[in-house]
Amino acid sequence: MTDGRLFLAIAAVICIGVFLNGLRFYRMNRNPWSGKSIMGIPVEGGDLSRARVRRLGLGQMIAAPLMLILFIALCFGLLGPVQGIQTIKL
Known part of the structure; x- marks a missing residue:
């Protein structure tokens, strides 16, 4: 998985699913x-x-947006370069 946009899209779908499951x-x-x-x-x-x-549901509802923020930081290169993921450039 070399494209940060694809990684971010998959992570966003997973985080939305976890949030809805927590709800x-x-x-x-x-x-x-x-x-x-x-x-x-x-x-x-x-x-x-x-x-x-x-x-348990409340914990999932809190953790899902925090994980999405972490994935966004990884994909935009805010935490430094990640081997194997091409960062998103605006």
Whole structure:
């Protein structure tokens, strides 16, 4: 991956997805994993309280924009040259 624009576009799509997933968890009224099992094995996280599930979503909603800012800084060369990524020049 040599073009910074392509890298930034992929990173932006991933960060938007993480933000929307965090929003989904933040707005949940119950734990989505409680009582669920995969091949007879209970899903981990089924015992989390509603507050912890919402906190998990809030953490994702906070981390996604911060990671996008980090990726932007990498792509524009603000943190120095990165081997293998051609920086974006305005």
